[in-house]
Amino acid sequence: MTTAAHDDEPQTEEQPRKKRFGSGSAPLLPEAGAAGAPLTAVIAIMSFLAVLAMASLLMVNRAASEWTSALRSEITVQVKGASPTEIDASVTEALRVLNDTEGVVEATVRSREDTTKLLEPWLGEGNAEVFLNIPAIIEVKADPTLRDNLDLLRNRLVAAAPGATIDDHTRWHDRLSGAARSGQAMALSIFMLVMGAACAISVFAARAGLAANHEIISVLHLVGATDNFIAAEVQRRFFILGLRGAVIGLVVALTALAFLALGMSARMGTDAFVPAFSLGGWVILWLVIAPIATCLVTAITARMTVLKTLAKQY
Known part of the structure; x- marks a missing residue:
């Protein structure tokens, strides 16, 4: 009976490959404990609100x-x-003075019909022309240098046309500027509140994740893992969750804004008092800042929370 020469040689089994912490299909720490999907949904909502703000x-x-x-x-x-x-x-004398004044780009007299329409909401249709001598309105486009010093033009107009008065719209400009600043402050405040809410959610989720994985963290400390290593793992998982939620929130917000822009352009037309909102290239780039900020705030806050919590517990 013959035997192969290699029968006496010891059989060797294939040695399993070593895996690094956090690599492979199974993460070292689960995604924020058992709240991965709910946390993604909450971050998506925060991102949506941040984009709208x-x-x-x-x-x-x-x-x-x-x-x-x-x-x-x-x-x-x-x-x-x-x-x-x-x-x-x-009006003839006023136009002569305006056309001879340096800094006046264009002077246009509005028709009496246009001026009458401006008074109809308060006086009723057809009443202005019957009971009033409607003043004439001259719209003047002027250089900034002329607007800064209107005293000379005002005196010349009064001398040529005693019934002429100048309105430089300073009061309306101040009111609109104040309203715009208030609107900007409100929108910025809402954006900051959303970022604060994202921080708070990240803190609670990170603490919940540490509590749910207390045994795993204890084993990691026993084998020599540092707090920075554990915090980096948690930050990575929260960054992935934040990125998912931020992308979802951005897509939903851009879709809603696109429908809003279409609705505004269809209903208001070209003569709308409020400027139409359009999703151009620069607008989208600015809007992308909101979900990026939400994602970064979530990840960085989770890391800081883990480091602070581990420093107290271990």
């Missing part, structure tokens, strides 16, 4: 810029008189 801030900034730029570049001359003939004569 950022969009509100951008919309207020755009509206304030358009409103104030129009007020800064225009002044209004109102011409009064005892009769339409006197008003027309004063």
Whole structure:
């Protein structure tokens, strides 16, 4: 009976490969304990609200810029008189003075029909022309240098047309600027509150994860794992959860804003007082800041919470 030469050789088994902590399909620490999916949903909601707050801030900034730029570049001359003939004569003299003034880009007289329509909401349709000598309105586009010193132009207008007065819209400019600053402060406050809520949620979730994995953390300490190593693992898991939630919240928010922009453009048209909101390239880049901030706040807060908690317990 013959035997192979290699029968007497010892049989060797394939040695299992060593895995590093946190590598492979199973993470070293579960995703925030047993609350991975709920935490992702909450972060998605926080990201959604943060994107809406950022969009509100951008919309207020755009509206304030358009409103104030129009007020800064225009002044209004109102011409009064005892009769339409006197008003027309004063308008002619006022236009002559305006056209001869350096810094006046353009002077346009609004028609009497347009001026009458401005008074109809308060006086009723057709009543203004019957009972009043409606003043003439001259819209003037002026350089900033002329707006800074209107005293000379005002004196020349009064001398040429005694019924002429100048309105540089300073009061409206101040009011709109104040309202814009209030809107910006409110939108920024909402954004900061959302970030604060994300911090609080991350703190509670990190503490819950440490409590749920207390035995695993104890074993890690026994084999020599440092607090920084454990905190880095928790930060990595929270970053993944935060990234998932941030992407979901961003997609939902952009979809809602796209429908909002379409609705505003369809209902308000081109003559809307509020500027239309559009999702351009720069707008989307600014909006992406909100979910990125939510994701980073969640991960960094989780790391700091773990380090502080481990320093007290071990």
